[in-house]
Amino acid sequence: MISERNSRLLASLRTALRIFLILLSALIVSVPFVYLFLNSVKPSNEFLTVPPTIIPSRFTLEHYQLTFDPGRDTLSYLINSLVITSATTIISVLIGSLAAYSLSRLKLPFRLSTIIAFAFLIVRFYPKITTTLPYYILMTRLKLLDTQIAVIIAHVSLTLPLVVWLMLTFFDELPRELDHSAMLDGCGPLQRFIRVILPLTTPALLTSAVLTALLSWNEFLMSSSIAPSNAKTLPSAVSSFITDKGVQWGPMSAMSTVIVVPMMLFALFAQRYLVRGLTLGAVKE
């Protein structure tokens, strides 16, 4: 028989183990970012020392100055990224949620709803690189190459399946009686969607928006290939620090920090909704 003292000891051991695992996970996630930030404020001569310094001997903002140097166009890349991410998010969430609602509620013959829903998913099956070249040719023909619109189209095509599938799950879980009730109350399909269904799926909508924004903001492959200069986004701009004369670690880290911070603030702000959105419907109320 385990005495009371022993069982209490076991319980505190378990708590300690839990705390240790949480700390370890937090460390694994945050170390790269902390290291990135430290690198962005580290003097240039400390990058190549052996052994490498982790904590800089002094803090400097020289890399940030260099990054935002008027000759580097970082500000216009930042604006490109902001415009593309905002437009992608708005378009994707708008079209995606409407499509998901239709798929969830329409009774199409021959299981068409399922087929269409899976067609959206197919886009996520193959590696992005396989469509990069077709996109490049398409955008050249449409005379859209190196424009924000080209990147927005590419990003919407990448993020739309995510929004459709996420929202589909939520709409499927909403009782049909609510639609029926709104129908009998005199609402048309769009009114039903806007006045009854959307307010009930706000957390899911915000979750989709956050995930879409993250995907679009961080996307590198498509943007770098179809928007090499005028519509260049921040992630592709980072790669320009890899030159034939070597890698400019300092400015690269500074720009990377600039990329990470807005999304981190955004995620922190949306975290409450994000968690609720990801767990909504998991438990029946």
Added chain:
Amino acid sequence: MATVQLLNLTKKFKDVYAVRDVNLEIHDKEFMALLGPSGCGKTTTLNMIAGLETPSSGQILIDGRSVTHVPAAKRDIAMVFQTYALYPHMSVYRNMSFALRICKLPKEQIDKQLREAAQILGISALLERYPRQLSGGQRQRVAVGRAIVRDPKVFPLDEPLSNLDAVLRVQMRTELKLIFNRLGATVAYVTHDQAEAMTMSDRVAVFFNGKVQQVDTPLAIYHAPANQFVAGFVGSPPMNFISATVSAEGRLCLAAGELERLPDADLRPYSGQTVTVGIRPEDLQIHAAGEDDKAGIYGQVQVVEQLGATTLAYLRLGDGLIAAQLSASNPVAVGQRYAVTFPAARLHIFKGSDGEAIRTPGKP
């Protein structure tokens, strides 16, 4: 208010008929119950009246005008759902005023209509609350309020009391009946609870297998069921059924013995055939059987249920059990053998082939 007519209404889901050739008329200001077990087609019929399902064939007429292909929103119908379907993100006030706001009625009129409806239902104090802050009974009242505030032509109600506990259900049953009487409303009330159908409605339509089996007043359905299904479904405890054959002289031969010829029913056309004899538990009487009793029907009591005012005794008769509803003062002992008697006039007789009634006793 309005009349509702269903003409040869049929609904098929793939190859399965959910509703088949239903003809039904709900009169103006009538409270009609659509009664039947799960999957009998009553809710599909109601949904077709409301416009939530499109009929495969047939017609729906409201006030003589066909609405078969008129969208739900334009039928001027307010439904009460089994799950209430209140909008969770709106207060009671906004829930009840939603349809009126969609119609773009003036604010003052909405407020006036809504407060009147709230007063009828006794929910004036709840108007600012949200559905999650209400009890089951209150939600139910709000759902009804949301329907009556619109003053529609027809009220389809889909098992509105089935989510309430037993006590509240009985209480709400009376309240709903009072409210709809007061409004003079045309109501189509779907339920699987025969007590609700019997107590609330002016007429009952009994559904089974997608078809209407019988439409009549509750008492007529109870005393003169059209077939064996209706006889067995309406009434609690259900009617007892005993298999019998008809002799050449038109007498009923039970396993336990032969009965006298029934004075008001000539069974000779069925001679040699198997029929089902039905008898309501309250029409059975039992007497303690002496050892030397040979004639008559005997059964051993297996279970006794004391209900307070009455006692239910279940007796083994051949392979099955039959229920007898007795006065509580009648002492019954489990295991004891009893003689079972009943007035021949109270017998129901159904065809063995399709269960159609050959003879019913009619009202006592």
